[in-house]
Amino acid sequence: MRILGISPLDKNTTICLVEDGKIIAAMGEERFSRQKMHSGFPHLALQELFTTYRLTADDIDYVAYAFFDADTEKQMMQQSQQWYQEKMSQTSSKEIFSKFRNLPAYREKFFHIPGLSQDKLYMKKPWHMNLFYTLASTLNFLGNAIQQRYFDLWIADAFADHAQYQTELLQNLQKFGLTEKLVRFDHHLCHSANAYYTSGFDEALIVTLDGYGSGLAGSIAVGKNGKIERIHGMRYPVSLGEFYERVTSSLGFRPGRHEGKIVGLAAYDDPNILFETVRSFFEVKDGEVLYKLPHNFFLVRYLASRYPKPTVGSAFQKVLEDVSCEYVSYYQKQTGLKNIVVSGGVVANVKANQRLFEIPGIEKIFIHPAMGDDGCCVGAALLLTSQKQDLKPYELKDVYLGPGYTEEEMEEALKQEGLVAERPENLPKRVAELLVDGKIVARFNGRMEYGPRALGNRTIMYHAKDPSVNLWLNTQLKRTEFMPFAPATLYEHREKCYKNIQGAEYAANFMTITFDCTDFMIKQCPAAVHVDKTARPQLVRKEVNESFYQIIEEYYKLTGNPSIINTSFNMHEEPIVCTPFDAIRAFKLGHLHYLAMGPFLVKGEEV
Structure with a gap:
C-alpha cells in the first residue's frame, strides 16, 4: 500500500511517501521553492517525488492530510x-x-x-x-473585552485560512489526479501517530503540544500494541x-x-x-x-x-x-x-x-524529528496505514529522506559555477585536518534531511574550542541567534560528554533534546555549551552516516575531542540547502573556507 502524506498547507508544507508503513521519502517544499517555511500546495516537492520514484497518480492508493475540512474545523x-x-x-x-x-x-x-x-x-x-x-x-473589564474581541477575530481568520487552503489543496490534487484519494484526519492524532509509530516503543505515553489543531492544542494518548487511544x-x-x-x-x-x-x-x-x-x-x-x-x-x-x-x-x-x-x-x-x-x-x-x-x-x-506541522504528513500516512493493516512501532535508522545527487551532478554544478575541485584520497581525514586548523567546512553529501535539523548531510562544520564562533560565524552567515551551535558527537563518547543521557540516546540522534554537560564537555567544547551548561547534541553512529562519522572520528584521533560544531548549511532566513547549486551559492555568500561536496573538496576565495 502506497500513501502520499501531505502536511497542513499553512506553513512549512511537507510531503512524504509511505509504503506499507515504511517512510520512503519526506521533503519540505521550502527546500525547492527557497521560501523559508513555505505555505501553500507543495508543487515542486510533489513533482520531485513523482519524478524520482517514477510515479503517477495510479501508483498512489491514498492521500492522507492532517486536517478536517474547513467547516468541521470551524x-x-x-x-x-x-x-x-x-x-x-x-x-x-x-x-x-x-x-x-x-x-x-x-x-x-x-x-x-x-x-x-x-x-x-x-x-x-x-x-x-x-x-x-x-x-x-x-x-479587568477592558482586558476581558479584548480577550473576547480577539478570540472572535481569531476564529474568523482561522476559518478563512482553512477555507483558502482547502480550495488550494483540492484544486491542485485534481491537477495531479489525486482528488478522489484524499483522506482527512484529526490533526493531533497525526502528531500522535508520527511520535508513536517511529518511536520503537510498543507501549508509550503519547504527548502532543502545539498551537491549534482540530479543536485541540494538546493531547495525551496511550500507545500499546500498535494502537493509539486518546485519553485527554x-x-x-x-x-x-x-x-x-x-x-x-x-x-x-x-x-x-x-x-x-x-x-x-x-x-x-x-x-x-x-x-x-x-x-x-x-x-x-x-x-x-x-x-x-x-x-x-x-x-x-x-x-x-x-x-x-x-x-x-x-x-x-x-x-x-x-x-x-x-x-x-x-x-x-x-x-x-x-x-x-x-x-x-x-x-x-x-x-x-x-x-x-x-x-x-x-x-x-x-x-519525532519533524515535530512541527511539517511532520504531520508522516503522521497522517502512518495513521492511515495503521487503519488498513497491522503496524507496529519501529525505530528510524535515519531521516535522510530527501533528494540525493550523483557525483556527476555535483561535478557538473561545480564546473558551471567555475569552482576548481580536488578529490582527496582520504576526504574525512583531510576535512578533520582542516577543522583542526580552524577552517570552516561546509558539507553537502547524500540525501537531504527530513525535518528542521541539519544532521550531517547539509551541514557547516567547525571545531568546538572557540566560544566566539557563535557570534562571528552567525554574523558571517547573516544570522542572529542566541543559542550556541549544536555539537555532533561520536555515539560511543556520549556519556563522557552529557549527563543523564541514558534513555534519550535515540532522541539525541536527531538533535531534539538538551542535556546538562559534563566538565569534560564544558572544557573541551565551549562553543557548543550554552550559558546554562547545556547542549543540544546529535549523536553520530557509524552505521547511520559513515562518512560524517569518519570525519568526527578522524578529528577525535587528532585532538582527543569527540565532538565538532554542526550548524545548518544555509544563509539567514533561507531554508537549508537542497541542490548542489544551492550549496555552492551559500558557500560563496557565506565566504566559507571549504566545501566538501560528495567526494570533492573546494577551497574558498577567503582561504
Whole structure:
C-alpha cells in the first residue's frame, strides 16, 4: 500500500511517501521553492517525488492530510470557544490583573549576549502605546473585552485560512489526479501517530503540544500494541504553542519561526523575577489546564515594554516547562507508563524536552524529528496505514529522506559555477585536518534531511574550542541567534560528554533534546555549551552516516575531542540547502573556507 502524506498547507508544507508503513521519502517544499517555511500546495516537492520514484497518480492508493475540512474545523473552533467561556464563567481572571498592577521592581543590569546589543534589549514603544498596554493589562473589564474581541477575530481568520487552503489543496490534487484519494484526519492524532509509530516503543505515553489543531492544542494518548487511544484533549485556546508565540512576537521576533531565539535568551536571566506573574495565566489541576486571557496579547507586550528581553523570555520558558511537566506528570502517574513520545510545534523547544524527560517515572523519551506541522504528513500516512493493516512501532535508522545527487551532478554544478575541485584520497581525514586548523567546512553529501535539523548531510562544520564562533560565524552567515551551535558527537563518547543521557540516546540522534554537560564537555567544547551548561547534541553512529562519522572520528584521533560544531548549511532566513547549486551559492555568500561536496573538496576565495 502506497500513501502520499501531505502536511497542513499553512506553513512549512511537507510531503512524504509511505509504503506499507515504511517512510520512503519526506521533503519540505521550502527546500525547492527557497521560501523559508513555505505555505501553500507543495508543487515542486510533489513533482520531485513523482519524478524520482517514477510515479503517477495510479501508483498512489491514498492521500492522507492532517486536517478536517474547513467547516468541521470551524465547528470545532466554535465549540472550543463555548467551552472556554463556560470555564471562565466558573473562575476569575482578577488575579492576573492584580499581578500586573503590582509588577516586581527591576534594577537595570548589563547583559553580555552575543548578537544582541544593549540598546536592543528593550522593546521601546511610543507613550500612547505604553498607555494602552497598561490599561489593557490592569483594568479587568477592558482586558476581558479584548480577550473576547480577539478570540472572535481569531476564529474568523482561522476559518478563512482553512477555507483558502482547502480550495488550494483540492484544486491542485485534481491537477495531479489525486482528488478522489484524499483522506482527512484529526490533526493531533497525526502528531500522535508520527511520535508513536517511529518511536520503537510498543507501549508509550503519547504527548502532543502545539498551537491549534482540530479543536485541540494538546493531547495525551496511550500507545500499546500498535494502537493509539486518546485519553485527554487539551482544548483550544489552552495553547502552550500560542503562549510561546505571544512572547516571541512581543519581544520583536517572528512567531512560528523564531521561538528558538527565546529559548536561547531565557538562559541569560533569572526566571523567578516574573515567574509568578506569568504563571498566573494558568491553572493546572487533576490533568486539566486552563489558560486565562490567551487572546489578550497586550499583557505580554506590557511586560516586554517594561523588562529586558532575557527577563521576559526566561519567565515564559520556565512557565512553559512548569505547566507542560505538571500536565504530563499527572497522566504518567495515572498510566504508569515509563516511555514518553512527543510531537507538536511546542516540542521544538529542546530545553522543555529535557524537563519532560526528567519527570519522575519517565525512563525513555523520543521526539519525532519533524515535530512541527511539517511532520504531520508522516503522521497522517502512518495513521492511515495503521487503519488498513497491522503496524507496529519501529525505530528510524535515519531521516535522510530527501533528494540525493550523483557525483556527476555535483561535478557538473561545480564546473558551471567555475569552482576548481580536488578529490582527496582520504576526504574525512583531510576535512578533520582542516577543522583542526580552524577552517570552516561546509558539507553537502547524500540525501537531504527530513525535518528542521541539519544532521550531517547539509551541514557547516567547525571545531568546538572557540566560544566566539557563535557570534562571528552567525554574523558571517547573516544570522542572529542566541543559542550556541549544536555539537555532533561520536555515539560511543556520549556519556563522557552529557549527563543523564541514558534513555534519550535515540532522541539525541536527531538533535531534539538538551542535556546538562559534563566538565569534560564544558572544557573541551565551549562553543557548543550554552550559558546554562547545556547542549543540544546529535549523536553520530557509524552505521547511520559513515562518512560524517569518519570525519568526527578522524578529528577525535587528532585532538582527543569527540565532538565538532554542526550548524545548518544555509544563509539567514533561507531554508537549508537542497541542490548542489544551492550549496555552492551559500558557500560563496557565506565566504566559507571549504566545501566538501560528495567526494570533492573546494577551497574558498577567503582561504
